[in-house]
Amino acid sequence: MGFVVDGKLRVFAYPKPSGRRPHTGTIxxxxxxxxxxxxxxxxxxAVAKVKLVxxxxxxxxxxDLNDLISQISVLLNTQxxxxxxxxxxxxxxxxxxxxxxSHANPHRCGGICPGNISHFADSVDSLNDCDELRIYLxxxxxxxxxxxxxxxxxxLLADLIPSARRQKQYRCTVYGTKGYQTGANATKxxxxxxxxxxxxxxxxxxxDQPVRPGTISTLTDPTYRGFRGAxxx
Amino acid sequence: xxxxxxDAATGFRLRLDQKRAKFVTRELAHExxxxxxxxxxxxxxxxxxxxSVRSPGRRERRYQIFDGTxxxxxxxxxxxxxxxxxxxxxxxxxAQPAVPAPPFQPAxx
Numbered sequence: 001m002g003f004v005v006d007g008k009l010r011v012f013a014y015p016k017p018s019g020r021r022p023h024t025g026t027i028x029x030x031x032x033x034x035x036x037x038x039x040x041x042x043x044x045x046a047v048a049k050v051k052l053v054x055x056x057x058x059x060x061x062x063x064d065l066n067d068l069i070s071q072i073s074v075l076l077n078t079q080x081x082x083x084x085x086x087x088x089x090x091x092x093x094x095x096x097x098x099x100x101x102s103h104a105n106p107h108r109c110g111g112i113c114p115g116n117i118s119h120f121a122d123s124v125d126s127l128n129d130c131d132e133l134r135i136y137l138x139x140x141x142x143x144x145x146x147x148x149x150x151x152x153x154x155x156l157l158a159d160l161i162p163s164a165r166r167q168k169q170y171r172c173t174v175y176g177t178k179g180y181q182t183g184a185n186a187t188k189x190x191x192x193x194x195x196x197x198x199x200x201x202x203x204x205x206x207x208d209q210p211v212r213p214g215t216i217s218t219l220t221d222p223t224y225r226g227f228r229g230a231x232x233x
Numbered sequence: 234x235x236x237x238x239x240d241a242a243t244g245f246r247l248r249l250d251q252k253r254a255k256f257v258t259r260e261l262a263h264e265x266x267x268x269x270x271x272x273x274x275x276x277x278x279x280x281x282x283x284x285s286v287r288s289p290g291r292r293e294r295r296y297q298i299f300d301g302t303x304x305x306x307x308x309x310x311x312x313x314x315x316x317x318x319x320x321x322x323x324x325x326x327x328a329q330p331a332v333p334a335p336p337f338q339p340a341x342x
């Protein structure tokens with residue numbers, strides 16, 4: 001179920017494949033929900049790996065982006081951590097890592113697309129974010145460009161977080177993948193390739209990043225590239 | 234018969250003229266016949282273009298294009314290679330105003 005480390009909370013989230021409730025809330029759906037759904041076996045494998053490799057992560061399945069934000073808000077308001085001697089219980093941790101694991105392309109990931117990205121960015125900005133917030137968009141090619149559409153989703157999201165209202169108040173890095181991905185950041189088994197077995201198309205700036213020997217830190221994962229916007233500290 | 238393409242990134246919808254619509258339906262049927270089929274999509278990739286084919290007296294058939302070269306038939310969840318998808322993506326690109334790309338400057342390369 002995860003735990004808070006030094007007042008910092010990490011979340012691994014995935015869009016639920018079925019049983020979506022009616023859409024409610026301020027973030028519009030705008031047909032951004034992934035067309036390809038994660039299968040039950042893909043989800044159970046990823047969740048089991050996260051629990052094994054990165055037990056500090058809270059794992060969330062969400063019905064839409066509003067559901068994701070509300071579940072994170074509940075965690076930020078209810079989770080506690082203990083430190084010091086004698087032990088003192090602290091409340092209200094901050095959000096340090098949000099990883100969204102989904103089918104994706106340079107313009108869509110986990111229900112986020114250019115149609116609702118500004119609403120989603122506002123919602124993330126309104127949470128209790130840590131001084132260094134990291135957002136991972138785990139899916140294929142989220143950090144690469146499709147030549148016909150300009151900036152990729154990771155770049156667009158990085159430009160919007162923090163908002164102008166909270167300019168330079170915290171640092172937000174949005175990480176996108178460098179190619180067709182298997183694995184994820186929290187599971188420490190991410191691999192990217194320029195070409196996939198099923199598709200010959202190569203997106204701009206994509207790179208091969210093969211399997212790395214030994215365990216790596218989630219912070220130095222070479223299969224992701226990070227973007228920061230002008231408002232970021 | 235009406236064939237329309239929707240850009241999944243922008244939501245832009247393009248209705249094809251009869252000549253191009255015929256080409257798309259013929260190509261979809263031909264490739265379905267000659268290419269090996271797979272169930273679903275085996276990579277963590279999402280659709281970039283949606284194809285809707287409406288024929289009089291027939292149910293609407295919907296397809297999704299992944300990474301320009303794979304098509305998935307929604308009704309059967311079968312996918313197969315479809316290189317004409319690159320051409321369809323080009324048609325969508327040409328029909329929309331060009332988006333100027335800012336310089337590519339990742340903070341963490």
